[in-house]
Amino acid sequence: MFICFPASVASDPSQNLTGIWETFQNCTFVDLTHTFEPGIPHWKGAPDETVETLYSYKPGNGTLGSGFYMQDYSHVGQWGTHVDPPAHFIEGLRTLDQISPREMILPLVVIDIHQKVMENPDYVVSMDDIRTWEKEYGPIPQGSFVALRTDWSKKWPDQDAMQNLDAEGIAHYPGWSQDVLTYLYENCNITASGHETTDTDPGLVVSSDKYPLETYILSQNKYQVELLTNLDQVPESGALVVVTFPKPRDGSGFPARVFAICPE
Structure with missing residues (x-):
């Protein structure tokens, strides 16, 4: 059976999404997900x-x-490119099955600090980096997904390179900072964030078996994605990100398939 819509309905994206799908056919799709298998870098x-x-x-x-x-x-649930729901760290907050599909298609913001990381692997993103982005593109969009580009994913799948341990066993890799995360989650009200490294916190902190920044994000009842890749192939602004994952009851984490839809 075929249903014909009036022209006014067909042209209204709130009632007919086919036009959006057709627009996507002229877009570039970028897979932000590592292929997982035994032996990949992991916690x-x-x-x-x-x-x-x-x-x-x-x-x-x-x-x-x-x-x-x-x-x-x-x-384990936290395997490969994966999603961490709030319950991963915070008892009583949302598990994977409680994350709404509405939170899985979002405006994508990419904060690019890869040049600074090349000079200093311990670099953490600063508010100056955020101000630079906002000067170029405007305020961080409410409800967006903010990804931290460090190009650390180019070390995949070498576990030793990803951890970058020194002679004393201290890891040296970049990460987020508290002031930036506070701004993004509390001022900009973003929906989620992600990064290319194995951890939210920089290696110097994780080496002490401490995870204060990951704890902070998840305590906001928001989710995050770890071990993203190909962020160098997407624009810093103007793209969409789709974050998909299975729906295990009371799930504490699972591999995710994440991709960006970018303007042509």
């Missing part, structure tokens, strides 16, 4: 992923020939 307290083939097209190597392909995956 030191997490076990490695295991993958077992249960059924294969033909029998062999201990598998049952079934005419289809099925694997069993075992990994």
Whole structure:
């Protein structure tokens, strides 16, 4: 059955979204997600992923020939590019299944500090960096997703390079800062944030097994995404980000598929 809409309805995006879909066909889609597998960089307290083939097209190597392909995956929720819901750190706040789909398609803001990180791997984003962005593009949009571009993802999948330990075992990698996060979440009311490193906090802090900045974000009842990639391929302003992930009941974290939709 075909339903014909009046021209006035068809041209109204609040009643017909086909035009938006057609617009997207002329956009550039950028995958911001690492492919995950056993052995990828991960938090030191997490076990490695295991993958077992249960059924294969033909029998062999201990598998049952079934005419289809099925694997069993075992990994922690915080694996690869992943989403951290508030409940990951804060008891009683939202779990993955309580995050609304409305929070998964957002304006994308990219704060680029990669040149400063090249000069100093311990660099943390500053309010001067935020002011520079706002001078160029205007106020950080309310409800947006703010991603911190450091180009640290270019070290993937080398765990040693990602951690960048010195002779004393202290990690040296960039991160967020409290004043910037406070501004973004409390003044700009952003929906979520993300970064390319394994942690929200810089390596110098994480080396002491402390996570104050991650605790802060999640205490705002907002989510974050860790281990993003390809932020060098998206504009600092004007794109959309789509953050998708499964919906496990009471989920404390899960691998995410994140991509940007960018103007042509």
